Amino acid sequence: MAIKVLVVDDSSFFRRRVSEIINSESRLEVMDVAVNGKEAVEKAKKLKPDVITMDIEMPVMDGITAVKQIMAVCPTPILMFSSLTHDGAKATLDALDAGALDFLPKKFEDIARNRDDAVTLLQQRVIQIASKRTMMRRAPVVARPSSTSALSPSPTVGNRTARPSTAPTKAAARFKATGKKYQLTAIGTSTGGPVALQKILTKLPANYPHPILLIQHMPATFTSAFASRLNSLCKVEVKEAQDGDILRPGVAYLAPGGKQMMVDGRPGSARLRVIDGGERMNYKPCVDVTFGSAAKIYSEKVLSMVLTGMGADGREGARMLKSAGATIWAQDEESCVVYGMPQAVAKAGISTEDLPLDRIAERMLVEVGIG
Known part of the structure; x- marks a missing residue:
């Protein structure tokens, strides 16, 4: 039908x-x-x-x-x-x-x-x-909080509650850290990503110990407004990335629309390179590009995630990260708006964990040692 x-x-x-x-x-x-x-x-x-x-x-x-x-x-x-x-x-x-x-x-x-x-x-x-x-x-309908800002930090998708996850509740099963040490967090997403990123970032404390790279498929005129809005909601600082930005702990850098964001330098003093998107590139920004550059600079010290989105962007970059010893997680199918990008990573056997959106921040904090 x-x-x-x-x-x-x-x-x-x-x-x-x-x-x-x-x-x-x-x-x-x-x-x-x-x-x-x-x-x-x-x-x-x-x-x-x-x-x-x-x-x-x-x-x-x-x-x-x-x-x-x-x-x-x-x-x-x-x-x-x-x-x-x-x-x-x-x-x-x-x-x-x-x-x-x-x-x-x-x-x-x-x-x-x-x-x-x-x-x-x-x-x-x-x-x-x-x-x-x-x-x-x-899904049952829930009322919006009276003090909400756009992309409100509630555990809902928009103003509706997502179907309860089949994953164990926090009380029933706490996450355990793998013991790995990290120096960078990287998150790639597309369709459904603005709400997903907001849900994760608003749960992170101001003292989050690493820089965070955000790659969201989004037009050039949107990323500045999106970064500004996230910054107003989050304890971590969120900014649209600029060429030459020095990576600092507790700061999330959103890749500008129409451009490519790459990491340059060495751990501890790395900078961002923001360059032209490239005529032949399907995605501007591209998760593969940023993930691949992060793998070269930070190798196994990257905690990365591929969230909701159409297509397979992020799979090859995640493959490079895994080859370097980094950690890759994928959002689970049930909590995705579109289970394309996470599915590509999961089907390729690259991700080590498939997580519901409402528990990703919790899992991150445990993994980096502040949860």
């Missing part, structure tokens, strides 16, 4: 364009359209689509408000369309906080190098997030 999609946008041209792309994939079908957020909420309750594509700026009711209301009454996987501006970045992060699972640029030329690739990517994203609809509809 085809995946049923509700397309929401106030532009008739964009509604038609998105509908044509979705309907050209045999596994997808546009069941209806809505012209504003209010109509989207009404049709979501009545039609119960498998996926909703949602614009942010609309009359009557904007997309962020619509996402909040839909998640409160009929949780549904939502893909946002966003403008690649600073304000667009902030609004998109607000939409993810409200419960949307993913986003794409509204201008198709910003999605991929050619139209065919952009069409395929949009179709894939809809299919991928549709896989979470069963879990979301089983």
Whole structure:
């Protein structure tokens, strides 16, 4: 049976364009359209689509408000369309906080190098997030904290509680450190990553003993806003990485969108190199690039994780880290928005542990000796 999609946008041209792309994939079908957020909420309750594509700026009711209301009454996987501006970045992060699972640029030329690739990517994203609809509809709805900031540090995905993990509870089974010594932490992620990174980083203390490298697939205009928002929520310092940054303990460096972030120098006085993304690179930033450079400089003293995301970026970099003796963990399937990148690492036999998102920070603190 085809995946049923509700397309929401106030532009008739964009509604038609998105509908044509979705309907050209045999596994997808546009069941209806809505012209504003209010109509989207009404049709979501009545039609119960498998996926909703949602614009942010609309009359009557904007997309962020619509996402909040839909998640409160009929949780549904939502893909946002966003403008690649600073304000667009902030609004998109607000939409993810409200419960949307993913986003794409509204201008198709910003999605991929050619139209065919952009069409395929949009179709894939809809299919991928549709896989979470069963879990979301089983999950109870929880109220948002009154003092929340966007990407609120609650144990929920957006404003819904994830299905309870099958992993033992903390009271039943505490983690044990392996005894390895580390000098660097590195985390790679893509689809679902903004919420996942926020959940982990907000649990880390200001005295976290190592520098942290964050590689999140994200447009260039988004990473500055994302780093700023994380910094306002976290005890560790979070900043968008700049060329020449000296790596310092307790600081998380977010790879800039459209660029590649690499480690240079030697442990104890290493610096970041931030260079052009490269025309031939599929991902800018690329997890493989950063992980590979970390393996060369820090070898076995890297604690690394591959989180939720589409594709296999991170697998080859993680392979290099493992060959150097480093530790690689993967997020488990149940807690991922898209179990692509972690699956690639797990299937290749590279990761040593598969962890639920809500316990990764706890496991990190135990492993580095402060948990």
